[in-house]
Amino acid sequence: MKIKNKIGYCDNRFLGINKSGGHYVYIQNVNKNGTCDVNVMTSLEDSRANVNLHKIKHVRKGNTYSIPFYDANFKLWTGVNKKPIRNVKISEIKNIGRKKIKRRHLFFIGKFLK
DSSP states (O other): OOOTTOEEEEEHHHHTOOSSSEEEEEEEEEOTTSEEEEEEEEESBOTTSOBOHHHHHHHHHTSEEEEOGGGBOOSSOEEEESSOEEEEEGGGOBSTTSSOBOTHHHHHHHHHOO
């Protein structure tokens, strides 16, 4: 199964984030040693559809690429963080391929978020 350009779920402890829970991740590159480089997907709004101004500032600065709400099957408006997290074990990523974004965004993510 090809997993490059797919979205999966990873616990925060494997991403180096010191909070409980996890994030959806965009798999950018797959390495030969069983690891991959991922970009973290972040929600740009809360559960009541209120926009988080702190995260919108990241979109404005270019640190986060926002994906229009109707171009993905996430419950909330989502963005992809620019800085990749390297060498995440593929075995730690779950539910690969359940969440999707439209193909036209894959070019922008692959080209500009390296």
